[in-house]
Amino acid sequence: MKPKLADVAQEAGVSPTTVSRVINNHGYLSQSTKDKVHAAMEKLNYQPNSLARSLHGKQTNLIGVIFPSITNPFYAELIQKIENQLFNQGYKIILCNSADNKEKERDYLRMLMANQVDGIIAGAHNLGIEEYQKIGLPIVSFDRQYTENIPIISSDNYAGGMLATQELYNAGCRMIHLLGTSSQADHPTNQRLTGYQDKMQQLGLEPQVFSVDFVDPPAVKLLEIKQFLQQEDLDGVVCSDDLTALLVLQAAQEIGLNVPTDLKVIGYDGTEFIRTYYPQLSTIVQPLNDLVALLIKTLFERIKQPEKQLADNHFVLPVEVKRGKTTSKM
Amino acid sequence: MKPKLADVAQEAGVSPTTVSRVINNHGYLSQSTKDKVHAAMEKLNYQPNSLARSLHGKQTNLIGVIFPSITNPFYAELIQKIENQLFNQGYKIILCNSADNKEKERDYLRMLMANQVDGIIAGAHNLGIEEYQKIGLPIVSFDRQYTENIPIISSDNYAGGMLATQELYNAGCRMIHLLGTSSQADHPTNQRLTGYQDKMQQLGLEPQVFSVDFVDPPAVKLLEIKQFLQQEDLDGVVCSDDLTALLVLQAAQEIGLNVPTDLKVIGYDGTEFIRTYYPQLSTIVQPLNDLVALLIKTLFERIKQPEKQLADNHFVLPVEVKRGKTTSKM
DNA sequence: TCTTGTATGTCAATCGTTTGACATATAAAA
DNA sequence: TTTTATATGTCAAACGATTGACATACAAGA
Structure with a gap:
């Protein structure tokens, strides 16, 4: 079985709480304890179960990315750059290919909700505005009009x-x-x-x-x-x-x-x-690079302050x- | 806040256990109760938290997909087809772009473990064999040699x-x-x-x-x-x-x-x-379609019977x- | 009438981790 | 010597859902 926190604790000869403290760098910790714990984690090839962590209220560090296709080079490059930027900030992406299919898009939105993603970058829509309003998640859109509350990034x-x-x-x-x-x-x-x-x-x-x-x-x-x-x-x-x-x-x-x-x-x-x-x-x-940078910056702002009303919700970059x-x- | 199971129960006027039973279709249930619960879920736009479900031992229905690039049309089409097939079977994909970067690939493998993905489809490797052995997850590879225990799908x-x-x-x-x-x-x-x-x-x-x-x-x-x-x-x-x-x-x-x-x-x-x-x-x-079909079929076999030794681990399709x-x- | 099948409820443990409350112990500083 | 900062431990509640054990109630069938 996969090692769990308790196994690491035993291996390191410390309490589970201490291991958790090391992982989250929480409270007082001596260097020697940290080293022991890290060694044990290494030895067991331990990875904290992100399901459990997220369940406890932490972020999932998952972002849903919905586009109509990835074989179109434009979307491929866009997605690749998004993936890259997000990876650098510790996020993973769930790739959703809406394939211009209403049902698929709806299913994906549901799945993304169920998976507690931290936010969504959407460049597809076949669905009505209501379904996007219902999600209640930080969203930014690429070049699509959803609702007043969802920022749109596009080029001119x-x-x-x-x-x-x-x-x-x-x-x-x-x-x-x-x-x-x-x-x-x-x-x-x-x-x-x-x-x-x-x-x-x-x-x-x-x-x-x-x-x-x-x-x-x-x-x-x-x-x-x-x-x-x-x-x-x-x-x-x-x-x-x-x-x-x-x-x-x-x-x-x-x-x-x-x-x-x-x-x-x-x-x-x-x-x-x-x-x-x-x-x-x-x-x-x-301007793909700028578009992606702005998409991500805007998304993170939404994640940080979901309630904040937007002064302006349409950002247009030059071509x-x-x-x-x-x-x-x- | 997001609605939870208990909210649905209250809305429907039944016990939380009953709601869970409806969702999982477990035990005796009258049609009227099912209807009430479904109506309540609908009304609240409830989605069961998959983190909690998975933590309890259920599958995550997440598959990690690692390729060196998605802007190359070959990989783009491969990934698109993989996404499509997996979606039809109720799976989502976490897209990992290794970018021929050892560190990134390693980090992604770690993240995938931490996220409890059900399996991995890999078409990239810069890493040594050991790291792939350590993962302890069902893996199939596209056109890359990992270890004897990891099936390889390729064309001729x-x-x-x-x-x-x-x-x-x-x-x-x-x-x-x-x-x-x-x-x-x-x-x-x-x-x-x-x-x-x-x-x-x-x-x-x-x-x-x-x-x-x-x-x-x-x-x-x-x-x-x-x-x-x-x-x-x-x-x-x-x-x-x-x-x-x-x-x-x-x-x-x-x-x-x-x-x-x-x-x-x-x-x-x-x-x-x-x-x-x-x-x-x-x-x-x-033969992209066949390659994808075989990749997925093989992966699911690995997921079902992870321990099964492979008679043959290299599958070659004609060009x-x-x-x-x-x-x-x- | 007594079973038996159906339908629902209550209760509690569990998944793996986080975190606060609290206790304790050592070392350094006042 | 007393305080204080540092370091670690124990314990337990929480996150949201699942599931088994058990109780109860009502119907139909023997």
Whole structure:
């Protein structure tokens, strides 16, 4: 059986209370006792049962992390950075992949409650606001609107939409379309769309929006995009994310459109992955490191003072353009 | 405060014991009592504290999942599938990103023990065998050799190495090099190298191996690969993984080598991501779904019968070639 | 009527750890 | 010598749920 505190006490020849005191550094302790206890813990490979400790009121040091997918490089990098930061502060993460599935998300929320996590970082929502209100746990959200009481961290989607459009315009495009994946009405990334529309208007151009269904498999999306490229009169495409942009590049190649000569393309997200393995793709870079730092800082504030009313609950970080060959002038 | 069992009892007008009986479906219960209790749980949004339940001897339904990275699409897809399967069976995962860091891996193992996880799926190791032996928990490993007592699930790296080489040979290559990332001597993916070497010998060709350092940032690797392509006399490259293959394609383009005319390339892993977004890349496809199913099945067997000696502890699943333009004949 | 099965309640021990109350003992400081 | 800080021990209650032992009560069936 796993060693328990009492075993350590016996091994070290001290009382259980003393062992607990050593572990929690509580009360008066001589160096020699500490050493004895540590030696015994080492010898038995003892680990205090965190279930028992947490049950007694201590934190669990577990954070629930809910995102719609981890195979999307953007989320993968986000989660990896979150994991890293949290690990450095002594926290572990329970990874929840909502898979855009209402039931799964609900089940996970329940499980997280049952597991007494200290807090939740959420970047997915299919559920109504009520379920998020009911949880009664510190939550911060990435780029999703929940309730007034839940802080939202996001990058400047509106400015990003404008920047992307401007970039194509600067590269000489005049027939710029937006290619997006349809999603809920209140999804903050819809701001990218608005940014595009406003910028087009500013430039005196007609906004043109085409949507592919978010849930379609990529092969289907590719087909739709090929049709889109063939049917429309266009010389530039603002994509709602980099993966969609990759499909555009692929579609363009398959139907014999040269990028950037015939068509210019800009994506959105600018993950390290894309920047490394598709350096030619122009894109709007979200500041992942800053986003993660802010998410975690905000979450810890919520954990420390759960009741505190938020003066402002929406934090927006700036984005920047990363220029590649897909928006070269010629 | 969070509602507890006693609150539910009061709300439902029954005894705490009865509530517990309803939750665990233990002993005689009338339908009306069950309904009352369920209504009360609903009303209070009650979730049994899993810490307390687990402390009492029940399983935690937590599985530790340790991999070196999640931003690599291969691991991302593996983890996503693991998460999915485990969720369907009522388990949650604690995601551990070892980041090829000994200390981090050790800390995570400790934490997992402390959190009383029911088992571990590990695909990383920097640590010695002893630390894995000490844990005393059901473990299965993906593609890593730990101890005789820990089952290993992998795909057929040796056959994969041969297949990849044969594919280039069939496409007309005669100067086939292997480009790999250096790693530990006992790493099972070294079997890919051996497969390559044996196949070359079989074909009467001279094996040529070039290594880039695993920890180098991609930009540095890219440089090294460019030099490699320029210095060596070659017409085909077997890459140890798809990401390396992407760098080769990029390097080739930058130095003006046409693929597949001047140079043919084949990768390794064949994730859905690569197959979708780089369909031109030929690669060896690992059977992710089967690997995950087997990992989980084996883990559950270990959990059920931890003491059972293993007749065979290495399970190897077959791979297949996915042909793309990078190994077209012409 | 006497069993027997069903339904619920009370009580207490248990899981492993934390922590406060209290006792005691030694050593150093006043 | 008396105080005080230091060091350790014993004991027991708590955290929230589970579960067995035991008591009680009511119904239906023999």
